[in-house]
Amino acid sequence: MNSSRTVLDVLVKNHPGVMSHVCGLFSRRAFNVEAILCLPLSGGEQSRIWLLVNEDERLEQMIRQMRKLQDVLDVRMKPDAEPTFASLGQVMGG
Amino acid sequence: MFSLTGAQLTIGLLERQAVRTIAGIPGGANLPLYDALSRSTLIRHVLTRHEQGAGFLAQGMARITGRPAVCFATSGPGATNILTAIADAKLDSVPVVCITGQVPRAMIGTDAFQEVDTYGMSIPITKHNFLVRHARDLLHIIPEAFSIAVSGRPGPVLIDIPRDVQLERVDFEHWPEIGEREPSPVHFDADLGVALEMLASARRPILWVGGGVVASGAGAEVLALAERASMPVTSTLMGLTVLPYDHPLNMGMLGMHAQRHTNMALEACDLILAAGVRFDDRATGKVQEFCPQAKVIHIDIDHSELDKLRSASVAILGDVGEVIRALLPRVAQAERQEWLGYIAALKLAFPSCIPEQGGHATPLELIRRVGELAGDGAIVVTDVGKHQMWTAQSYPFTPGTGWLTSGGLGTMGFGLPTAIGAALAEPDRKVLCFSGDGSLLMNIQEMATAAEQGVDVTVILMNNACLGLVHQQQELFFKGNYFSSIYDVNVDFGLIARGFGWKVWDMAGAADPDAVLIEAMGHRGPALVHVPVDRNEKVWPMVPPGAANRTMLGGESHE
Structure with a gap:
């Protein structure tokens, strides 16, 4: 059941609406996002979004679709960020 | 130093992008834009009769020229009406810049009169979209929108401008650079x-x-x-x-x-x-x-x-x-x-079903004949349905043919307004629009726009008094259970077209159908050629939806 997960590290322009653009790509394809973290970067012009997602064969296509978005500056795989979500889970009482 | 309102700035930036024709409809939330547009000496406005018509009119201009074309709609229903044409542009990669009016900033999110979340609704059907929060942002948003629309894989861009942003004054020193195509990615x-x-x-x-x-x-x-x-x-x-x-x-x-x-x-x-x-x-x-x-x-x-x-x-x-x-x-x-x-x-x-020469006995022959008469260089537009597939199969295409069809979205109603847009962009070329009775009815109000603009568009209406491809699928895959695909009332298209100020020719019972066709196609201006088609004329061969391409029905021999 516990399929392997990874984290996508997405650098975006920070403005209202960018989250809709990114999340819309996932919801439209019924690709489940397990968890989302988003913080503005210093200066506030950009934000960093971490998406905890299942590794499945569609992931590469999702990354390419995200890179097409005008407000997405960079997308990387960041599997070593997964423990952050686990520790946040404890904070949130999950 | 320049001092302009957001609306004046928008029109000025569009003029600088070499926009010369805008299709649209005014309404409460974009009236400042229209007031500014009325003072432009460079841009002509084409008033359509439905916002979807404006979107497709822009598509016609963009598809035939390859350059971005612009359409306007007001907030709420204006925006929802135009979205179908924008979605169509997304699926066929057409560079359209759509500018919608929005309720004033302070009223956004309150369910104000004619308010919808145009930004939210247009996210999945545009290449990119903007909600303009300050008039000064237009200085970079408009050029960027044009650049995005034509760079890489082209596509539509929507800009939603609240009414008070259109009225907000901006002072600026220099006009921005014009938005242009970015270089393509370089292959390895x-x-x-x-x-x-x-x-x-x-x-x-x-x-x-x-x-x-x-x-x-x-x-x-x-x-x-x-x-x-x-x-x-x-x-x-x-x-x-x-x-x-x-x-x-x-x-x-x-x-x-x-x-x-x-x-x-x-x-x-x-x-x-x-x-x-x-x-x-x-x-x-x-x-x-x-x-x-x-x-x-x-x-x-x-x-x-x-x-x-x-x-x-x-x-x-x-x-x-x-x-x-x-x-x-x-x-x-x-x-x-x-x-x-x-x-x-x-x-x-496995010989082709497509006739070698044009004629009048079947839709395929008729389409081939129209192509023979039109010669190289015509612009061919279709609606969506049987007539579209017959045209794709039988029209004598050459690299000189302009070919405008709704491929990805398959939007019935695409044909007439797109044909008007193409005719406005290239007034010296013959524009032929193959349509069906189902499709034509979906944007028939644009006959008024065509008459007003005097465009040289010939609509060849293949009338089988039904939704032909639905009828065909119900026959083949639903045991002939024709439900909601046959029209009980047969519209008198000739009478309607004349009512809009069009010239009409009818192939029904014509003693010399070729003479009718030649005369109709020789007319300059909006013309309708009515062609009755037997409901049982099918599009052959056909691969059942979901089947492999080796599974083909019909079209085995055509002699």
């Missing part, structure tokens, strides 16, 4: 090397061309490549004008309504060179069983199209014209007599 030379080796060692290659070749203007290079490597060519619906219809290497359209020999040749090929195509299901049939023996070389400007539905042996990211220009001098001459002989044998064993 190593990929070309692998592709060339695969081409050289292939015994049964096929070149598959699509709308990307047309958008790239790479038709001549593609033809040269096909001839040099003796590769038979098949085309998607969007790529039908790449090769002359009668070129010996041209196998015509593939997929759901391909000729039998075309799909059978694809079944046997060992290499597909896919250029500017996106493996659409209407082309591939059941994609897991498409060209089962073939390796794939895929050239596309959009990275997300590569490996999306079928893994390519070599995926080349780049402008298809640039890639083929780089390949061409390194491609070896080949004869491929065995492979071309095999395809010739397929054509003999």
Whole structure:
């Protein structure tokens, strides 16, 4: 059941609406996002979004679709960020 | 120092982008924009009768010129009405810039009169969209919108401007740079090397061309490549004008309504060179069983199209014209007599349903005849349905033909307003719009726009008094349970068209149908040619939806 997960590290322009653009790509394809973290970067012009997602064969296509978005500056795989979500889970009482 | 309102600034920026025609409809939330537009000496406004008409009118201009075209709509229903045309532009990669009015900033989110979340609704159907929060942001948003619309894979951009932003004053020192096309991604030379080796060692290659070749203007290079490597060519619906219809290497359209020999040749090929195509299901049939023996070389400007539905042996990211220009001098001459002989044998064993010459007995003959009379260089527009597939099969396309059809979204109602837009952009070319009775009724109000603008559009209406392709599918796949596909009231299209100020010709019972056709096509200005069509005339052959392309119904022999 516990399929392997990874984290996508997405650098975006920070403005209202960018989250809709990114999340819309996932919801439209019924690709489940397990968890989302988003913080503005210093200066506030950009934000960093971490998406905890299942590794499945569609992931590469999702990354390419995200890179097409005008407000997405960079997308990387960041599997070593997964423990952050686990520790946040404890904070949130999950 | 300039001091302008947001509305004046918007119009000024559009003028600088060389926009000369805007289609749209005014309403409460975009009246400041219209007031500014009324003072422009450079831009002509075309008032349509429905916002969807304005969106398609812009599409007609954009599709025929390749340059971004602009449409306006007000907030709320204006915006929702225009979204269908924007979604259509997204699926066929057409550069349209749509500017909508929005309720004032302070009222956004309050369910104000004529408020909808235009930004939110347009996210998945645009290449990019903007909600303008300050008038000064227009200085970068408008040029950026034009640049995005035409760069890489083209597409629509929507800009939502609240009414108070249109009225907000901006002071600025300099006009911004004009938004232009960004350079295409540069392909890797190593990929070309692998592709060339695969081409050289292939015994049964096929070149598959699509709308990307047309958008790239790479038709001549593609033809040269096909001839040099003796590769038979098949085309998607969007790529039908790449090769002359009668070129010996041209196998015509593939997929759901391909000729039998075309799909059978694809079944046997060992290499597909896919250029500017996106493996659409209407082309591939059941994609897991498409060209089962073939390796794939895929050239596309959009990275997300590569490996999306079928893994390519070599995926080349780049402008298809640039890639083929780089390949061409390194491609070896080949004869491929065995492979071309095999395809010739397929054509003999499974002859085409398409008539050699035009006539008046069947829709296919009539469309061919219209093409013969129109000659090279006409602009051919269709609606969506049987007439569209018949036109795709039978019209004598050449690289000089303008070909505007709703391929991806398949929007009924596309034809008439798109034809008007094309005629406005290229007033010296004959514009033919093949339509059906179902499709024409979906945007028939634009007949008023056509009459007002005096455009040279000839609508050839193939009237079978039903939703033809639905009727056909109900017959073939639902045991003849014709439900909601037959119209009980037969509209008098001639009377209606005359009411809009159109000239009308009727082929029904004509003693000399060719004379009727010649006279109608000789008329300059909006004209309707009414062609009654038997409901049982089908589009053959047909691959059932979801089936592999080897499963073809009908069209075995046409004698």
